[in-house]
Amino acid sequence: MSIFDAYVERRNTGCMKWDGLERRFGRDDLIPLWVADMDFLSPPAVIDALVERARHGVYGYAVKTERYTGSIVHWMRSRHGIEISPEWIVPAPGVVPALSVIVQAFTEPGDGILIQPPVYHPFRRVIEGWGRRVIENPLVESDGRYDMDFIDLERKAQEAKVMFLCSPHNPVGRVWTKQELERVAEICLRHGVLVVSDEIHADIVFAPHRHTPFASLGAECSRNSITCHAPSKTFNLAGLNTAYVWTENESLRTAYEKASHRASMAELNVFGIEAMIAAYEHGAAWLDDLLAYLTESLDEMENVFQNELREIRMIRPEGTYMVWLDFRALGMPDDELDRFLREEARLGLNEGHIFGSQGSGFQRMNIACPRPLLSQALRQLADAVHHRRRA
The missing domain is CATH 3.40.640.10 (Type I PLP-dependent aspartate aminotransferase-like (Major domain))
Incomplete structure (x- = not known):
């Protein structure tokens, strides 16, 4: 098990990503994959340095x-x-x-x-x-x-x-x-x-x-x-x-x-x-481990999109831990797509249209989270899309 698989509870810490869900999306039961910070512990050397400075x-x-x-x-x-x-x-x-x-x-x-x-x-x-x-x-x-x-x-x-x-x-x-x-x-x-x-x-x-x-x-x-x-x-x-x-x-x-x-x-x-x-x-070695972990997460995501979510195109990033997802084949206007992800997939993503009109039909997903949480998010998305198919 990777150190990055460990779940860190961030609720009730004044955390924008988790505690800001209600204000941002109107409900607090979403998996938050929006604002660009990570759900991982910082490197041990950073934590030790902060504790030492606090002791002063x-x-x-x-x-x-x-x-x-x-x-x-x-x-x-x-x-x-x-x-x-x-x-x-x-x-x-x-x-x-x-x-x-x-x-x-x-x-x-x-x-x-x-x-x-x-x-x-x-x-x-x-x-x-x-x-x-x-x-x-x-x-x-x-x-x-x-x-x-x-x-x-x-x-x-x-x-x-x-x-x-x-x-x-x-x-x-x-x-x-x-x-x-x-x-x-x-x-x-x-x-x-x-x-x-x-x-x-x-x-x-x-x-x-x-x-x-x-x-x-x-x-x-x-x-x-x-x-x-x-x-x-x-x-x-x-x-x-x-x-x-x-x-x-x-x-x-x-x-x-x-x-x-x-x-x-x-x-x-x-x-x-x-x-x-x-x-x-x-922190160099920690960063190398993080990049390897994120690469494995991207590999898993590609497998899911290729096999279960072919209507949605995953644009694999060359850099950043954000994934740009193309939902245009679903044929939904932006407000309907936003609602679908929020109400049916129960995911908090960044709406593509906030990045400019060129982002219409897209969403940005932050994958810097433990892989079990990411896998659950992908499962929720797949279930919501499958339900749409059957409807």
């Missing part, structure tokens, strides 16, 4: 230390083959708050910001919330595979100030190749578009795919980009405010830091620091 008993304001930045530098070098400098790193309470700061620092009301829907829905919220203009460069889907539309990107980049790049892509699970990212870089450089690369899912990538940090593409790309990162998805630390941004470009970094201070988003979480350092220093 004083939890005052924290500062960025050499060990803090050193752990990030080491992780980027060892895991992703990119060399960054400690002074490039700026803490952030989360990637979405960082995007909010970036919008304020580098754009004016009415400026255009590129996104590639279907995409992580807070991208649009942050852009529109600050009075900026969303410019869509939709991904192109063909037989379950998504690709970038570079002809459209070339055209749209002419009216954009910034591009929000989701890499790996959430929700469709693409891990962009170096060649794809080079084309993005070339277009954005030619049109003076700042690339903001959200790489929060970079560590959750399945062989043979490899994550390519956008800033690793060359000196020009490094100077024309800001990378948003965090150990939160990787090690289940989402509640500890462990995000950070980094850029080689001193002028970009200075502008970001000034905007961050104006927005009062420059504070560090005293426990988040310890959790991140422990994860980056001691």
